[in-house]
Amino acid sequence: MNYRHSFHAGNFADLVKHALVLRLLRARQAKGPVTVFDTHAGAGLYDLTGDGARSKEAEAGVLRLMAADGLPETIAALAAEVRAVNGGASETRLYPGSPLLVARALRKGDAYRGFELNPPVADLLVQALADHPYADGRPGDGYVEALAGVKSGGGSGPLVLIDPPFERPDDYVRAAETAMAVVRADPKATVAVWTPLKDMETFDGFLRRLSGEILVAETRLRPLTNPMKMNGCAMVVLNPPAGADQAAQEICDWVAGTLGDAGARAEVWRL
Template sequence: MNYRHSFHAGNSADVVKHSLLIALVRALQLKEGPLTLIDTHAGCGLYDLGGEEARRTGEATQGVVRAFADTNPLLDDYRAAVRAVNAGAEPRLYPGSPRFLAQLLRPQDFLILNEKHPDDAYALRGAMRDTSAAVHQRDAYELWLAMLPPRTARGVVVVDPPYEQTDERARITATLAAAHRKWAHGVTAIWYPLKDRATHVRWKAQLRKLGIPKFLVVEHWLYDSDQPDIYNGAGLFIVNPPYAFTQALPPLLEALRAALVPEGHRGKMTTDWLGD
């Protein structure tokens, strides 16, 4: 499945992913100790919702546009982060994960970004030039392991690949296993699309075999039943989520479900512990 982000910026998956990312980092920041935030597949950093690629899919209308039309205060932090990169009231630009993470940085925190694609890496450097982020252009999985353990005791690794390669899930599984051996207490958030349920069930079974404790699965299903051969939603695997995050999760997920549900469906947000 090709998920080049410029085609999908601001869609429902982005709203969920970035809302949860804000909540995750803020939960970790309840403690004063510094954090290292690492984004392995950073993309361009900033996306034009009026650009040709975004307009071709029109997915932002079912994502960020719906979130902005909603009034639930639990989505205020997300909306504020999007407004921060826009001059007007309506979103014309959409921040990728690097810009969301940069907004969350405290003086004691560090942000490390990586993007292998040359054109995207060039765009990323431009989008992040007003931040303290370090930008790399390396293989994502090599960088993931090379940066662990980070210079700070705590941190988050965000893994958000386009799933263009047939071995993407296998590389994530192998790298996660090695990363957990190097940094067992670290927090890792892995984004994935929900399209082929059978493939996803097999992948979860492989991840369960890693025996990693505290492995949370959060999934957003758009439709009431699977729609064959189309995008059905997305999820996050979160290793070692902090207690404050998991406690705040149920009302936030309900707010996201209500804001993003397609017409004629109820949709659902699910959480589960892998291996339980």
């Protein structure tokens, strides 16, 4: 399965991922300045009316979010960021990816380093971050570059985001290996890995490559009966901060309960 950021921008999986990333960032900032490394940053900002978002998955994701009332705190925080990026307009035309969401939240002493392997997309990433002095986007293999940044002392206890497009057959393996290498290089690091949920065999194989203190947050919109379809998604967090379990449960419950089919479910557990 190929997961292109632009093609799926603003879908249910983005809501899970970005709402939790915002909460993880806030938790890490409570301890002091933080450096964020993003292995597969994407373009940073997406036009939901453009050709890149022609899948229209945002209609069943962020557009429903922005029309909803009574949002839980973690989901409301993401909605507020989406609204701000759209200038407070009632129409949701733009959707911010992880780079812009993180960049907007950075404080003096914080830093964001995002990497993108696709050169044209890397150019868009640089443009999206141009007005944010503490954020930097650049071309490169994020698996390699993020780990190198952690090893070079890129901030004590960094937050590392691993969100590959799963275009390559080794993405599950490299994501797991990079996550483990990061926590070996800096035991205080928090690593958040996003994966699609197609079938449990693939997902279990990924989890078996991990060890340590690990939080698994699953959101399934439908039963895992069609391995060719993204039936759900998961955020797997190594060294999760205090409060991450409750935040993840709130996020997954809302997305599954609001956007899912009759068989939707949310599970948050420790590996």
